[in-house]
Amino acid sequence: MIIYGKRASHLKSVVIPNVACPNCKAENTIVLGTFSQYVHIFWIPVFSIGRTGISQCSNCKQSFEGSQLPLDFRAAYNNLLKETRIPIFHFIGAALIGTAILYGMYSSGETAKREADYFANPQKGDNYAVKIEDGYYTTFKVDSVASDTLYVYWNNMAVDKVTGLYKIRKDENYATEREAVVRTYLSELKTSNKIHEIVR
16 A cells, blocks of 8 residues: 655744734734645655745734735745745655666666677576467576577476566476577567566
């Protein structure tokens, strides 16, 4: 379950001088505060959704918020906004998400480079996950490499989802007789995007 919502943090409060409370008419009792609002996920701030102001009379406790602030309070509110800034930590979630995305892109690129090298220079022990007929996936492991041929042991098992490949990558599932796989066949698999991954 994802816990998310909206919260606010206090930025600054001041007493508005020479202004009477619209409710009790007491002067110099209006405390004006600014708050920065943000969206959070699991209580981690993700991004800011702006600032708001709240006023309260210290005498009668009458309060006004945001657009309800009386016109007499507006000048003080605008000045207070100029003195306050949205805290950087309100964007920490967005920064973490952005970092994760960038890392994922970098990692994906490095994996693609590594697998391209594995494909160009196969070695004994390489394990290929490939898509076969009817949308199933299986694996084969390389036993030896000749100039244009790989000698491999095919997995006798198959799964319908790539997430299940780990379940069949067990020594007892591989055939005892090895087969020859020519490089042109591997190239066809790669061209048709049927090679899911190469593990070394």
